[in-house]
Amino acid sequence: MAEPQQPQQQHQQPQQHQPSQQPARSRIPGSGLAKGLAVTLRTMTRRSVTAQYPDAQPELPPRTRGVIGLFEENCTVCMLCARECPDWCIYIDSHKETVPPAAPGGRERSRNVLDRFAIDFSLCMYCGICIEVCPFDALFWSPEFEYAETDIHELTHERDKLREWMWTVPAPPALDPAAEEPKEVAAARKAAEKLAAQEAKAAAEAAEAAEATGAADNAADNAADNAADNAADNAADNAAGNVAGNTEGDA
Ligand code: SF4
Numbered sequence: 139m140a141e142p143q144q145p146q147q148q149h150q151q152p153q154q155h156q157p158s159q160q161p162a163r164s165r166i167p168g169s170g171l172a173k174g175l176a177v178t179l180r181t182m183t184r185r186s187v188t189a190q191y192p193d194a195q196p197e198l199p200p201r202t203r204g205v206i207g208l209f210e211e212n213c214t215v216c217m218l219c220a221r222e223c224p225d226w227c228i229y230i231d232s233h234k235e236t237v238p239p240a241a242p243g244g245r246e247r248s249r250n251v252l253d254r255f256a257i258d259f260s261l262c263m264y265c266g267i268c269i270e271v272c273p274f275d276a277l278f279w280s281p282e283f284e285y286a287e288t289d290i291h292e293l294t295h296e297r298d299k300l301r302e303w304m305w306t307v308p309a310p311p312a313l314d315p316a317a318e319e320p321k322e323v324a325a326a327r328k329a330a331e332k333l334a335a336q337e338a339k340a341a342a343e344a345a346e347a348a349e350a351t352g353a354a355d356n357a358a359d360n361a362a363d364n365a366a367d368n369a370a371d372n373a374a375d376n377a378a379g380n381v382a383g384n385t386e387g388d389a
């Protein structure tokens with residue numbers, strides 16, 4: 139019986155490190171020093187960029203995340219911002235109010251009324267999530283950043299202070315000329331056009347009514363004048379006739 143053949147073991151020889159074929163760089167003595175001096179000279183001739191804050195105010199980009207402003211009128215107390223804030227540093231209190239029906243026989247409605255809106259900037263990490271999730275455009279970034287306090291409690295800004303920051307929010311950049319008109323602007327423009335058309339129609343009707351009233355007054359004046367003239371003429375004729383008759387009778 140033939141013995142099973144042992145698998146031939148293949149011994150791989152470790153690859154010998156081949157010396158680099160590239161020629162060694164020749165180093166000129168003192169070239170490093172020359173390079174360093176060149177950098178120094180280049181930098182010396184450039185304008186200094188040191189900002190002399192607070193003597194000179196920095197020119198910040200318009201989308202700087204300085205502080206958050208609240209436009210209270212747009213807030214519906216939906217609580218989305220407070221729920222999404224990763225630091226839980228937005229505090230909102232509200233109560234419900236019943237609004238009477240708009241038309242007789244309608245249904246009463248309830249709405250949320252804001253009692254408190256505050257942001258604790260000692261906890262805020264300026265992530266901007268609250269501004270992004272607000273569905274009613276009630277929160278905005280302001281580039282103001284000078285609101286450091288010595289008392290940490292003062293860093294909780296209540297609604298009045300948050301509203302004041304609103305006036306420092308830069309205006310949004312102009313729309314591209316080819317861009318579609320924003321929905322709210324289109325709605326406001328249509329409402330203004332409708333109102334102007336209604337006012338023009340009411341003015342035209344009033345003018346027509348005034349004209350008709352003036353014509354009626356003139357007709358009445360003319361009729362009265364004619365009647366008075368006729369009556370006077372008749373009376374004069376009668377009087378003259380009577381006088382003539384009496385004179386003939388006497389004769
Ligand atoms: S910026 Fe971020 S951390 Fe600050 S209040 Fe808004 S969601 Fe909270």
Ligand code: SF4
Pocket residue numbers: 212213214215216217218219220230271272273274275276277
């Ligand atoms: S998400 Fe906007 S509308 Fe809702 S509570 Fe916050 S600020 Fe107000």
